[in-house]
Amino acid sequence: MAIAHEFAGTEPAAHVPHTYRGDHLLVAGMVEPGSRVLDVGCGDGDLLRLLEARGVDGRGIELSREGVNRCVAKGLAVIQGDADTDLADYPDDAFDYVILSQTLQATRQPRVVLEHMLRIGRHGIVSFPNFGHWRMRLQLLLKGQMPRTEGLPATWYDTANIHFCTIKDFVQLCDEVDARMDRAVALNTWGTPLRFNAPWWFWNLFGEQGVFLLSRAGKAR
Amino acid sequence: MVNLYPVPSQRADVQERVREADHPSSHVVTFGADQPLQLDCGIALSPFQIAYQTYGELNAERTNAILICHALTGDQHVANTHPVTGKGGWWDTLVGPGLPIDTDRYFVICSNVIGGCMGSSGPFSTNPQTGQVWGLDFPFITIPDMVRAQAMLIDHLGIETLFCVAGGSMGGMQVLQWASAYPQRVFSALPVACSTRHSAQNIAFHEVGRQAVMADPEWKGGRYFAEGTRPRRGLAVARMAAHITYLSDPALHRKFGRRLQDREVPTFSFDADFEVESYLRHQGSSFVERFDANSYLYLTRAMDYLDLAADHDGVLAEAFRNTRTRFCVVSFTSDWLFPTTESRAIVHALNAGGARVSFAEIETDKGHDAFLLDVPEFFDIVRAFLDSGGAARGLIRKG
Numbered sequence: 176m177a178i179a180h181e182f183a184g185t186e187p188a189a190h191v192p193h194t195y196r197g198d199h200l201l202v203a204g205m206v207e208p209g210s211r212v213l214d215v216g217c218g219d220g221d222l223l224r225l226l227e228a229r230g231v232d233g234r235g236i237e238l239s240r241e242g243v244n245r246c247v248a249k250g251l252a253v254i255q256g257d258a259d260t261d262l263a264d265y266p267d268d269a270f271d272y273v274i275l276s277q278t279l280q281a282t283r284q285p286r287v288v289l290e291h292m293l294r295i296g297r298h299g300i301v302s303f304p305n306f307g308h309w310r311m312r313l314q315l316l317l318k319g320q321m322p323r324t325e326g327l328p329a330t331w332y333d334t335a336n337i338h339f340c341t342i343k344d345f346v347q348l349c350d351e352v353d354a355r356m357d358r359a360v361a362l363n364t365w366g367t368p369l370r371f372n373a374p375w376w377f378w379n380l381f382g383e384q385g386v387f388l389l390s391r392a393g394k395a396r
Numbered sequence: 397m398v399n400l401y402p403v404p405s406q407r408a409d410v411q412e413r414v415r416e417a418d419h420p421s422s423h424v425v426t427f428g429a430d431q432p433l434q435l436d437c438g439i440a441l442s443p444f445q446i447a448y449q450t451y452g453e454l455n456a457e458r459t460n461a462i463l464i465c466h467a468l469t470g471d472q473h474v475a476n477t478h479p480v481t482g483k484g485g486w487w488d489t490l491v492g493p494g495l496p497i498d499t500d501r502y503f504v505i506c507s508n509v510i511g512g513c514m515g516s517s518g519p520f521s522t523n524p525q526t527g528q529v530w531g532l533d534f535p536f537i538t539i540p541d542m543v544r545a546q547a548m549l550i551d552h553l554g555i556e557t558l559f560c561v562a563g564g565s566m567g568g569m570q571v572l573q574w575a576s577a578y579p580q581r582v583f584s585a586l587p588v589a590c591s592t593r594h595s596a597q598n599i600a601f602h603e604v605g606r607q608a609v610m611a612d613p614e615w616k617g618g619r620y621f622a623e624g625t626r627p628r629r630g631l632a633v634a635r636m637a638a639h640i641t642y643l644s645d646p647a648l649h650r651k652f653g654r655r656l657q658d659r660e661v662p663t664f665s666f667d668a669d670f671e672v673e674s675y676l677r678h679q680g681s682s683f684v685e686r687f688d689a690n691s692y693l694y695l696t697r698a699m700d701y702l703d704l705a706a707d708h709d710g711v712l713a714e715a716f717r718n719t720r721t722r723f724c725v726v727s728f729t730s731d732w733l734f735p736t737t738e739s740r741a742i743v744h745a746l747n748a749g750g751a752r753v754s755f756a757e758i759e760t761d762k763g764h765d766a767f768l769l770d771v772p773e774f775f776d777i778v779r780a781f782l783d784s785g786g787a788a789r790g791l792i793r794k795g
Contacts, residue, residue, distance in 0.1 A: 232752075234752070234753075240756075240757055240759065243755070243756055243757075244756045244758065244773055244776075244777065246754075247724065247754045247755075247756045247777045247780060247781065248773075248776045248777050248779075248780040249780060249784075250780045250781060250783055250784025250785075250787075251754065251784075252722070252752045252753060252754045253754055253755075254743050254747070254753060254754065254755035255755055255756075255757060264744060264747070264748070265747070266748070269750070
């Protein structure tokens, strides 16, 4: 499927402000309108808002009280909760999609969270910053310090992102948890997708973010 | 020593209060012998009456009604001057034109609960069978009984589905009971600072209050109205104890600290040396002017008996199974009477049932009372929740 198709479905409705982040538009484009979605780590609710504007029945979990209250004040159905502990309470196939938008790298047990995601949702969508990007590699190589970028400005000791990975690492994890990659996109610094047919090493070097649409590989496990 | 509870003419005072209980300064609907209220205790209460206030206009489609459920010592006077105290309504910062519960947009109803003392049938009303005040002959009531009576009022007003049912504390308990018992009649629900069951600690505090009332010799075994007395001291002590549970340690400390009341040094007496003592005494003595002691006993008992999970084989999620109601659960960080863990249990149950639920815990040091106070973050959430529900219900155009 060509990249052009990925954006075909994300054409914002007239009343939606055009300030959505590139990765949010891409994630929203992967969701079938009218489906039930759980956004784990929904932050200020920008993605949920975009999804609701597209006719999606969205729910959110957010760790920070401030984030939750801002979401609820936007009229979104969001509750305070922790991806590491609360996903276990959700029944199988409770949602059509479970989204981890810039969340996975902030969890204590990314693999367990990913497995719950695949269990609770028929589909999973994961977006994360790629630590294999050339600027990260260059900073570590030349400065010998943990990389910091505009997108990830926190120092190593106060960042919420405790489990960074590269696109290559994530592909490997998907294999380990039996996740099927239905779609994979790498975004550059400006939030636009890289060439679709580029090889993995190219994405891993030039993609600043990875966005993956997943589902369970086997019906029964 | 100062007498905190001056008693000028008790008999005249009692008669005046009974007048408000029987002929309140509110709308009243009386349900006759053909429409008894079937109570959980097994008795069919008939006839009975409900006193209620309304604000705003019901739209032609009858879809914009919000029912507000009041707390233990609240009443139907949400947003108007109180006929007894002359003070503003208990939620007049939240309910009114342009306010979060916008009476320009919604038709707001609030009724005095069954068992109350402001015009709905209760222990201080006149028993039509005897012509005497009910007193302890009034049947025991429960939270589901209160809600059943409200549903009859809503029927009487010709409203099929409520746009929202909202309330805090005992009011929030009624909201949850509404959503559980009449899911198809509740489009959205806003339970605030509440729980689906009373904890042992909650029951314990209520028991202290009840014992204080009953230990007052002027309670006269519950027949004080006939003797022309009122258990003012007992009820005031009950209120003082309860009032502490509505606040928080930091709030009390911030408000009063260890400051002395109108004096430089302690008096070495049991006079109200400390500001906090003076404050509590004032809370107690002003409360007895507007509330009936037996009503306090009945309503605290009703709260104690609530346990929604127990009504559904111990599984709370079953109380909200397949609900289509939109929920917004709100708790306050410093509320130790109905702590956040209670609200979280509600949210878990609703989630398990697939309900559309929002949950916000609001940071404040004002304790349980926060739901009645000016907490801007709470107001924003109420407004946004109603706005999004209003858009989904077609009451507000999406903009």
